[in-house]
Amino acid sequence: MGKSVAIYERESVERLGGSALEAFGGMFFVDSPEQRRMRIADSPERAFNDWKAFAEFDKGALWPQMWAKHLVERSTPDGHDWLKQFGIRWLPVVMWVERGQRIQGNTVPRFHLTWGTGQFLIAQLIKSMRSHASAGRLSLRCGHRVDRFDMHAGKIVSCSGVIEGVEDFRGSAEAVVVAAGGIGGNLEQVREHWSPVEGIELPETLLLGTHPGADGRAVRASEAVGAQVSHVGRMWNYAAGIRHPRPSWPGHGVSLIPPKSALWIDAHGKRMMPPMVSGFDTFDLVQRVCTSPLGFTWQILNRRIALTELAASGADWNPALRERRIVRFLLDMLVGNRWLVDDLTSNCPDMVIAGTVEELAAKMRALTPDARIESEALAHELERFDATAGSPESDEQRQLIERLRRYRADKIRLAKPQRILDPKGGPLIAICEHIVTRKSLGGIVTDLRSRALNSADQPVPGLYAIGESAGFGGGGSHGQRALEGTFLLASVITARRAAEAIAKG
Numbered sequence: 001m002g003k004s005v006a007i008y009e010r011e012s013v014e015r016l017g018g019s020a021l022e023a024f025g026g027m028f029f030v031d032s033p034e035q036r037r038m039r040i041a042d043s044p045e046r047a048f049n050d051w052k053a054f055a056e057f058d059k060g061a062l063w064p065q066m067w068a069k070h071l072v073e074r075s076t077p078d079g080h081d082w083l084k085q086f087g088i089r090w091l092p093v094v095m096w097v098e099r100g101q102r103i104q105g106n107t108v109p110r111f112h113l114t115w116g117t118g119q120f121l122i123a124q125l126i127k128s129m130r131s132h133a134s135a136g137r138l139s140l141r142c143g144h145r146v147d148r149f150d151m152h153a154g155k156i157v158s159c160s161g162v163i164e165g166v167e168d169f170r171g172s173a174e175a176v177v178v179a180a181g182g183i184g185g186n187l188e189q190v191r192e193h194w195s196p197v198e199g200i201e202l203p204e205t206l207l208l209g210t211h212p213g214a215d216g217r218a219v220r221a222s223e224a225v226g227a228q229v230s231h232v233g234r235m236w237n238y239a240a241g242i243r244h245p246r247p248s249w250p251g252h253g254v255s256l257i258p259p260k261s262a263l264w265i266d267a268h269g270k271r272m273m274p275p276m277v278s279g280f281d282t283f284d285l286v287q288r289v290c291t292s293p294l295g296f297t298w299q300i301l302n303r304r305i306a307l308t309e310l311a312a313s314g315a316d317w318n319p320a321l322r323e324r325r326i327v328r329f330l331l332d333m334l335v336g337n338r339w340l341v342d343d344l345t346s347n348c349p350d351m352v353i354a355g356t357v358e359e360l361a362a363k364m365r366a367l368t369p370d371a372r373i374e375s376e377a378l379a380h381e382l383e384r385f386d387a388t389a390g391s392p393e394s395d396e397q398r399q400l401i402e403r404l405r406r407y408r409a410d411k412i413r414l415a416k417p418q419r420i421l422d423p424k425g426g427p428l429i430a431i432c433e434h435i436v437t438r439k440s441l442g443g444i445v446t447d448l449r450s451r452a453l454n455s456a457d458q459p460v461p462g463l464y465a466i467g468e469s470a471g472f473g474g475g476g477s478h479g480q481r482a483l484e485g486t487f488l489l490a491s492v493i494t495a496r497r498a499a500e501a502i503a504k505g
């Protein structure tokens, strides 16, 4: 658009791309070509109704709701179609996540998996940025951590901070865009800001599912120059976090997509009732884990179920998708993720395997000595659940699974109804799961041009905010719950609105 741009990034050039480098790449689009090909009838009106219902917006949350509407309306033209010109494509089968349970969620499938994950998506955008005709006007300054925004005569004129932790720098510009992510990489920040919904506190152990650079520093710096910040205490965390077998930072957690046919029990071995099944309401699962004894849970399954259902979110854990290897991808889908099950059962400290319930219970007790896992009680819970394997109607978990099975994209990732204690399905696997942090739902309040607003809802001259720093638009466009795949989408669209507004002047 004829402007000169300087990007200040605290990480090295190899880490350029932020969370998208690790992202699974699921994207929320409405009335997309993929949906139309599958004859999924969707519309912005329907999607906004679902979004609003699921979000349970606070009264008076004006900008978050305006952004939610905008994101839904523009998802396909400004997200899908725009990204397509960079060679980005999505799998032809649209996934159906966050269907809602107590609260209505996605009433139709909208989760489009990027062929190549978030890593390919961001690589394509970076490639295009570097090879752009105006690339000469782009200056990329990695290793620069921004600590402050500087104001002159009522306008933001520069940002300043430190290079590689030693030397100071200052960069001046006619507009400054905050694109620094959220607070999900910093446990102190997460705990400090936590604003419990229904009084529910965070458990003692939390895993970190986001890079530590997401520490909220730039958001606080924006607040210091008058930007309004809202809903920072709201996070989109996940219920089934395990310690990363090869951590990149202390407390690094992997978010499992919780196996649906597993028996989900609390820290002391009692089944979580009503049963917990993923795919309906992540927020509800997280709330229930937080209020369960000791604040963590277990999932018990056997290897045969794990081969079909065990999965983890993120580019790291989906190499066939990430590397765009179609044959390997289809094989993983059809015959199971053998390498993933082997890697996690051999290398993740939160997974134990055993041939018998007694041995499994002993290993579970050794891993979490505070928990009271009795092998007899555990065997009893497993036998009771197993007894319903032939009659799905007799158990709520099996009923929910049957609902999922009616959609073909879900069916393929569901194990056939079976007994966990069936010796042919063994060995048994127990997974100790903690809450893992991920996205910040709140941030800098922005208008539809991504301009940062002050407490009087007036633009802070020269300051813009996008992506997670802006709570994905308006300081919290998801309200309390996300329909999923909306984070990458909102990062793209909020950025595009900022660029257009700056170009117009």
Ligand SMILES: Cc1cc2nc3c(=O)[nH]c(=O)nc-3n(C[C@H](O)[C@H](O)[C@H](O)COP(=O)(O)OP(=O)(O)OC[C@H]3O[C@@H](n4cnc5c(N)ncnc54)[C@H](O)[C@@H]3O)c2cc1C
Residues within 6 Å of the ligand: 008, 009, 010, 011, 015, 016, 017, 018, 019, 020, 022, 023, 024, 025, 026, 027, 118, 144, 145, 146, 147, 179, 180, 181, 182, 209, 210, 211, 213, 214, 215, 217, 218, 313, 314, 315, 438, 439, 466, 467, 468, 469, 484, 485, 486, 487, 488, 489, 491
């Ligand atoms: C494992 C994983 C899986 C995910 N899967 C999905 C998915 O399937 N679908 C989806 O929609 N979303 C997903 N997400 C979320 C999504 O990737 C992020 O919400 C989105 O990428 C946020 O982009 P952002 O640019 O706002 O922030 P970030 O990606 O966090 O980027 C912020 C950048 O700013 C830099 N920075 C921070 N502070 C400073 C400072 N003070 N000075 C200079 N630089 C700074 C950081 O180093 C970073 O590079 C996933 C995230 C993770 C971690």
